[in-house]
Amino acid sequence: MSEHTESGVHVASLKLLVGVMIALMIGTWLTVSVTHFDFGVLNIWIGLGIATVKAILVGLYFMHLRWDKPFNAFVFISAFAFLALFIGFALMDSAHYQDVIIPGWPLS
Amino acid sequence: MAAQHHDDDHDPNLAHHFESTEQQRQSAKLGMWLFLATEILFFGGLFVAYTVYRGNHPEVFVFGAHFLDTALGALNTVVLIFSSFTIAWAVRAAQLKQIKLLKWLIIATMLCAFAFLGVKYVEYSAKWKHGLLWAGAYDPHVEHEEAFETIEVEGELHTPEADVEIIEIEEIQPVAEGEIVEPVVAEVEIDPAPVVADPDSSTIAPAARGPEGLAGPVEEADHDLVPVEPLNARVFFSIYFMMTGLHGIHVLGGIAAMLWLLKCLRRGDFDGGHFTKVDMVALYWHVVDIIWIYLFLLLYLID
Numbered sequence: 001m002s003e004h005t006e007s008g009v010h011v012a013s014l015k016l017l018v019g020v021m022i023a024l025m026i027g028t029w030l031t032v033s034v035t036h037f038d039f040g041v042l043n044i045w046i047g048l049g050i051a052t053v054k055a056i057l058v059g060l061y062f063m064h065l066r067w068d069k070p071f072n073a074f075v076f077i078s079a080f081a082f083l084a085l086f087i088g089f090a091l092m093d094s095a096h097y098q099d100v101i102i103p104g105w106p107l108s
Numbered sequence: 109m110a111a112q113h114h115d116d117d118h119d120p121n122l123a124h125h126f127e128s129t130e131q132q133r134q135s136a137k138l139g140m141w142l143f144l145a146t147e148i149l150f151f152g153g154l155f156v157a158y159t160v161y162r163g164n165h166p167e168v169f170v171f172g173a174h175f176l177d178t179a180l181g182a183l184n185t186v187v188l189i190f191s192s193f194t195i196a197w198a199v200r201a202a203q204l205k206q207i208k209l210l211k212w213l214i215i216a217t218m219l220c221a222f223a224f225l226g227v228k229y230v231e232y233s234a235k236w237k238h239g240l241l242w243a244g245a246y247d248p249h250v251e252h253e254e255a256f257e258t259i260e261v262e263g264e265l266h267t268p269e270a271d272v273e274i275i276e277i278e279e280i281q282p283v284a285e286g287e288i289v290e291p292v293v294a295e296v297e298i299d300p301a302p303v304v305a306d307p308d309s310s311t312i313a314p315a316a317r318g319p320e321g322l323a324g325p326v327e328e329a330d331h332d333l334v335p336v337e338p339l340n341a342r343v344f345f346s347i348y349f350m351m352t353g354l355h356g357i358h359v360l361g362g363i364a365a366m367l368w369l370l371k372c373l374r375r376g377d378f379d380g381g382h383f384t385k386v387d388m389v390a391l392y393w394h395v396v397d398i399i400w401i402y403l404f405l406l407l408y409l410i411d
Contacts, residue, residue, distance in 0.1 A: 007129065011203045012196065014200065021189060032178065035411070054401050055401060075142055083156075
């Protein structure tokens with residue numbers, strides 16, 4: 001089923017690439033259509049969840065991470081991990097003084 | 109003499125400091141992944157600004173997202189996903205030495221990149237026209253006389269406070285519609301009507317107005333109503349232009365990289381099955397795609 005180049009590198013089958021593209025298109029449709037429903041605070045997390053699944057599909061199949069050396073995936077994922085730390089700490093920090101700036105914070 | 113001989117049967121695609129083509133390929137790949145990691149962090153600063161500002165001032169984003177056209181954003185998402193597919197296919201073609209197919213796939217990807225920028229141009233120029241720009245350049249206004257007529261009709265309503273707010277709505281609303289469809293005038297009269305007809309029943313959440321006022325929970329706002337412009341709405345457009353602008357520059361970079369690939373292809377670089385260059389450009393292009401997937405969600409799909 002899986003093809004390889006002469007030097008033994010994995011070649012993604014066209015069927016798989018088309019399948020991933022269709023999955024990404026469905027994901028896009030899904031992201032747009034869930035915004036018509038009101039899940040309250042969950043909306044953003046549902047949206048981010050779908051977007052992340054799409055990003056993982058792109059990474060695993062379009063970017064060949066699935067067949068690549070794991071270290072490459074490690075490098076890439078670590079960037080996201082550090083970004084999460086960055087965002088997390090920035091939010092924690094700003095949450096500490098928002099009640100001073102805006103009376104009544106946090107909302108509701 | 110020995111060195112001369114060595115040069116003769118040396119693979120021209122293999123640099124001297126590498127043992128083998130495979131080692132060279134893996135090094136290039138690792139370097140590329142490191143670069144892509146820095147790209148994520150590069151955009152990361154903007155994502156932090158976005159998250160902190162949206163976390164603290166959600167009403168600014170709910171308001172601002174009204175002026176972004178979801179249909180155009182979705183169209184661009186589809187275009188980019190398709191171009192990701194074509195460039196992934198291009199890597200496969202390069203690996204299998206399908207040079208002619210490779211050429212057309214690179215061209216198809218480039219056309220998608222241009223289509224993306226074309227749609228972006230339509231979006232940007234609509235915002236430019238209506239003054240929905242970054243920071244100091246933010247100066248929302250309408251150009252259609254009809255829109256001003258509506259303001260007069262609806263401006264009859266009560267209290268100075270209400271008057272001011274309604275005019276703000278009217279000034280903004282036609283702009284949002286104008287981005288989506290050409291005939292603005294017909295939309296203008298229908299849409300704002302429920303907001304204005306009975307100001308007492310307005311369920312617009314109070315926007316944050318600094319020390320004296322407080323933003324209501326965003327979830328409670330009625331989705332059919334146009335929110336009153338909150339303080340510092342310009343920040344949304346600053347963030348919007350920074351994020352999509354930086355992304356757009358990356359799309360331009362992608363086009364340049366693909367032109368370079370076509371040049372390499374003409375030169376016959378890929379004839380021997382050396383697909384590393386195509387692979388690297390494809391990886392870069394996929395990251396541009398991944399970032400857009402998040403931008404589309406975070407900027408267009410609020411509310």
